[in-house]
Amino acid sequence: MKSHFDAAARRGFRPAQIVVALLLTAALAATAAYAQTASDEAKADDAKPGTEIYQTFFLTNLTQQNDINDVQTLLRNMLSHARIYAIPSKNSISIHGSPEDVALARKIIAEFDHPRMVYRITYTFTDKDSDKQAGTQTIALVAASGEKTTLKQGSRVPIVTGSYDSDNSKANTQVQYQDVGLSIEATVAGHGDVLSLRSKVEKSSLVDEKSGVGPQDPVLRQSVHETTTTVTLGKPVMIGSIDVLGTTRKQEISVVAELVK
Numbered sequence: 001m002k003s004h005f006d007a008a009a010r011r012g013f014r015p016a017q018i019v020v021a022l023l024l025t026a027a028l029a030a031t032a033a034y035a036q037t038a039s040d041e042a043k044a045d046d047a048k049p050g051t052e053i054y055q056t057f058f059l060t061n062l063t064q065q066n067d068i069n070d071v072q073t074l075l076r077n078m079l080s081h082a083r084i085y086a087i088p089s090k091n092s093i094s095i096h097g098s099p100e101d102v103a104l105a106r107k108i109i110a111e112f113d114h115p116r117m118v119y120r121i122t123y124t125f126t127d128k129d130s131d132k133q134a135g136t137q138t139i140a141l142v143a144a145s146g147e148k149t150t151l152k153q154g155s156r157v158p159i160v161t162g163s164y165d166s167d168n169s170k171a172n173t174q175v176q177y178q179d180v181g182l183s184i185e186a187t188v189a190g191h192g193d194v195l196s197l198r199s200k201v202e203k204s205s206l207v208d209e210k211s212g213v214g215p216q217d218p219v220l221r222q223s224v225h226e227t228t229t230t231v232t233l234g235k236p237v238m239i240g241s242i243d244v245l246g247t248t249r250k251q252e253i254s255v256v257a258e259l260v261k
Contacts, residue, residue, distance in 0.1 A: 059091045071108075078108065116144040122140040128252060184199070236255065
């Protein structure tokens, strides 16, 4: 009786075993298919070409080393994942990065690589003696925004810096030349009608007295005025005054800026 029951039980469990086997087979097949799909996707990703591109931008108006360095630094700060190289000898910047990085770099460079504004800076020196006007002198120079412009007017005076022997015509002498007269340095910055003007005005002259060091050593009188002033286009502004050494006179310095282009 028991053997018949066991046989019947085995016959009753056989369909269940078949179902379990089928479920296990299906699960293993699904796992294998998923693994194959993941492997195929990984291979497909490896086969795709890189998404980074390379481009060189040639600068038209930024020609100074400092300007190129400033733009390169800005790009590196803004585009941390891109590789950026400046070639000052070619006035160019090369970029290797994503298309989005290169597009943003193109926009940034276009904002900075534009023609500089050019201004005419006119300095007027008014001589005054005891508050009485004695005469005026006007000096004009043309300066581009962001660049230093220098004007010199006067003489170059020789100064002996080596050995000197008045009794020996073949004595070894070394001579350097000193600029004497008026020197102006101007640097303009800003946009629109209001500018920042950095000025350095230097006046020097020879005097009759000797230095006492040697018969060839002259004595120079020098006055230097250096300042940074905010100027409005077309409106004169007083930037200071310098004393005329050896006299009771002084020179008041005013400046006016005008847009050239």
